[in-house]
Amino acid sequence: xxxxxxxxxxxxxxxxxxxxxxxxxxxxxxxxxxxxxxxxxxxxxxxxxxxxxxxxxxxxxxxxxxxxxxxxxxxxxxxxxxxxxxxxxxxxxxxxxxxxxxxxxxxxxxxxxxxxxxxxxxxxxxxxxxxxxxxxxxxxxxxxxxxxxxxxxxxxxxxxxxxxxxxxxxxxxxxxxxxxxxxxxxxxxxxxxxxxxxxxxxxxxxxxxxxxxxxxxxxxxxxxxxxxxxxxxxxxxxxxxxxxxxxxxxxxxxxxxxxxxxxxxxxxxxxxxxxxxxxxxxxxxxxxxxxxxxxxxxxxxxxxxxxxxxxxxxxxxxxxxxxxxxxxxxxxxxxxxxxxxxxxxxxxxxxxxxxxxxxxxxxxxxxxxxxxxxxxxxxxxxxxxxxxxxxxxxxxxxxxxxxxxxxxxx
Amino acid sequence: xxxxxxxxxxxxxxxxxxxxxxxxxxxxxxxxxxxxxxxxxxxxxxxxxxxxxxxxxxxxxxxxxxxxxxxxxxxxxxxxxxxxxxxxxxxxxxxxxxxxxxxxxxxxxxxxxxxxxxxxxxxxxxxxxxxxxxxxxxxxxxxxxxxxxxxxxxxxxxxxxxxxxxxxxxxxxxxxxxxxxxxxxxxxxxxxxxxxxxxxxxxxxxxxxxxxxxxxxxxxx
Numbered sequence: 001x002x003x004x005x006x007x008x009x010x011x012x013x014x015x016x017x018x019x020x021x022x023x024x025x026x027x028x029x030x031x032x033x034x035x036x037x038x039x040x041x042x043x044x045x046x047x048x049x050x051x052x053x054x055x056x057x058x059x060x061x062x063x064x065x066x067x068x069x070x071x072x073x074x075x076x077x078x079x080x081x082x083x084x085x086x087x088x089x090x091x092x093x094x095x096x097x098x099x100x101x102x103x104x105x106x107x108x109x110x111x112x113x114x115x116x117x118x119x120x121x122x123x124x125x126x127x128x129x130x131x132x133x134x135x136x137x138x139x140x141x142x143x144x145x146x147x148x149x150x151x152x153x154x155x156x157x158x159x160x161x162x163x164x165x166x167x168x169x170x171x172x173x174x175x176x177x178x179x180x181x182x183x184x185x186x187x188x189x190x191x192x193x194x195x196x197x198x199x200x201x202x203x204x205x206x207x208x209x210x211x212x213x214x215x216x217x218x219x220x221x222x223x224x225x226x227x228x229x230x231x232x233x234x235x236x237x238x239x240x241x242x243x244x245x246x247x248x249x250x251x252x253x254x255x256x257x258x259x260x261x262x263x264x265x266x267x268x269x270x271x272x273x274x275x276x277x278x279x280x281x282x283x284x285x286x287x288x289x290x291x292x293x294x295x296x297x298x299x300x301x302x303x304x305x306x307x308x309x310x311x312x313x314x315x316x317x318x319x320x321x322x323x324x325x326x327x328x329x330x331x332x333x334x335x336x337x338x339x340x341x342x343x344x345x346x347x348x349x350x351x352x353x354x355x356x357x358x359x360x361x362x363x364x365x366x367x368x369x370x371x372x373x374x375x376x377x378x379x380x381x382x383x384x385x386x387x388x389x390x391x392x393x394x395x396x397x398x399x400x401x402x403x404x405x406x407x408x409x410x
Numbered sequence: 411x412x413x414x415x416x417x418x419x420x421x422x423x424x425x426x427x428x429x430x431x432x433x434x435x436x437x438x439x440x441x442x443x444x445x446x447x448x449x450x451x452x453x454x455x456x457x458x459x460x461x462x463x464x465x466x467x468x469x470x471x472x473x474x475x476x477x478x479x480x481x482x483x484x485x486x487x488x489x490x491x492x493x494x495x496x497x498x499x500x501x502x503x504x505x506x507x508x509x510x511x512x513x514x515x516x517x518x519x520x521x522x523x524x525x526x527x528x529x530x531x532x533x534x535x536x537x538x539x540x541x542x543x544x545x546x547x548x549x550x551x552x553x554x555x556x557x558x559x560x561x562x563x564x565x566x567x568x569x570x571x572x573x574x575x576x577x578x579x580x581x582x583x584x585x586x587x588x589x590x591x592x593x594x595x596x597x598x599x600x601x602x603x604x605x606x607x608x609x610x611x612x613x614x615x616x617x618x619x620x621x622x623x624x625x626x627x628x629x630x631x
Binding site: 161324336338339357358361362364366367368369370371372373390391393394395398399401 | 470472478481482484485486487488489490491492493494499502503505507
């Protein structure tokens with residue numbers, strides 16, 4: 001959807017809108033005292049990070065939906081992607097918009113909250129209530145900024161496992177997620193094979209490609225080139241690197257779509273004008289759309305958090321922890337896998353999913369794999385794709401039967 | 411015999427879903443599989459055989475299917491199906507990964523039937539292959555007197571749009587088994603009405619009157 005105000009197009013208007021959005025102080029509050037349930041882990045339960053340091057104390061913010069059954073066997077962990085958060089199926093407390101996954105998760109949805117107990121936690125390094133660079137460093141009383149240790153996908157998963165322990169759940173019925181969320185799903189099945197009955201990695205990979213690292217680097221450089229960034233100390237300096245973060249988002253957003261989808265949505269159409277203005281206004285619809293994406297992103301996301309989470313994705317290389325042999329990550333795995341890719345996804349193309357499937361087959365794991373035809377690009381995993389829903393529903397239904405969960409009411 | 415016993419095992423609803431004709435070959439295949447076995451079905455279509463094996467034999471079943479629609483239908487049914495190509499993807503599977511590797515009505519559509527069969531015998535302790543017999547008398551008559559490529563209920567395609575590129579007769583297939591070192595543990599030929607032909611007839615009779623054949627194979631050594 002093209003935001004009308006953003007489509008006015010000139011740079012001043014954009015700046016005005018940016019000024020109007022959430023003040024940094026509100027974002028700081030959301031990082032420490034979020035509109036979510038929180039579990040705090042004290043000095044007795046540090047999070048051991050791949051970077052070689054302990055994070056302690058730390059906290060995880062999470063949302064739950066549905067009811068945990070008496071056997072504690074119906075829990076589904078949903079892992080969110082790079083710029084999403086724990087608000088998968090409820091109104092977002094900052095933006096006031098619906099949850100990012102409410103077509104997939106909810107009553108009667110493929111991940112049915114009337115049958116499953118759904119948990120979604122903000123990742124470590126995030127900015128919506130789990131410990132991250134925008135959180136207060138207990139040692140200084142100031143926001144962590146770049147003093148926050150660099151975190152990895154395995155770190156995120158280790159923290160989630162502590163949350164699952166805290167909730168008294170031994171085995172998760174399913175772990176599901178797309179993109180960076182899919183990386184967490186894959187890490188879960190490798191790190192805790194006994195604790196994952198079924199796994200749904202969507203539009204993802206076991207390692208971030210050079211091209212994807214390159215895209216991320218452009219985004220990070222955009223943030224760091226913003227004078228407001230202040231080497232990550234923008235909260236202390238009372239500054240806000242909105243423009244850098246917005247540009248990072250604009251660049252990344254292109255990679256989430258596809259040439260065909262952009263052409264279908266916008267073509268070369270002008271925005272509220274019949275002729276070019278011979279200026280650098282947002283003459284084209286696609287320009288104003290991207291500007292709007294950038295502007296609406298900075299109201300809910302922290303620039304440093306963007307640096308940390310993109311870094312975590314870049315470092316992800318599951319086979320690296322298993323002597324370079326991916327199949328070893330899943331040796332003897334009893335988990336049921338359903339791997340899904342999308343034809344127009346050029347960020348995590350089908351070949352990446354096939355590599356996962358090959359490795360799982362080599363290890364004798366039970367795996368399903370489907371490629372869905374769509375022109376919507378990488379973002380398709382978040383969108384209304386009937387075929388995707390049918391497959392996820394069918395896969396979970398079959399897994400529920402195998403798990404001995406009650407059969408779905410029809 | 412075993413087949414009729416199996417038929418009695420099936421509920422009426424299942425029997426209705428597998429009415430006579432060509433689908434009897436699925437029952438014959440099912441009959442050859444031990445309970446609880448680990449099975450790979452190559453070219454599993456919409457997963458009908460895997461479903462049947464799951465319900466009647468309680469197998470741990472996996473499928474490979476080339477067509478996207480078939481894969482998505484199978485996965486939506488809760489089956490473990492991956493999109494893949496018999497000609498290229500079998501090399502990814504380790505030795506002895508399955509108890510049975512099944513190629514049901516797909517052999518004639520592979521580019522390299524010999525390579526596929528060799529992989530099947532490598533991946534599985536047993537291989538089950540079913541295929542339409544190109545030596546059946548009606549096919550022979552169509553070529554001999556009609557002078558055109560044969561078309562039957564089981565082989566409905568015109569020559570120019572057929573996915574079937576490597577037809578063989580029962581005799582031909584037995585030769586291939588020799589070439590790749592496969593032992594024939596069981597074999598069943600089905601006549602035009604889908605009924606199994608009695609076992610005690612010579613091979614030439616099967617080759618003439620068997621419209622379809624199902625072989626249970628294993629490695630010779």
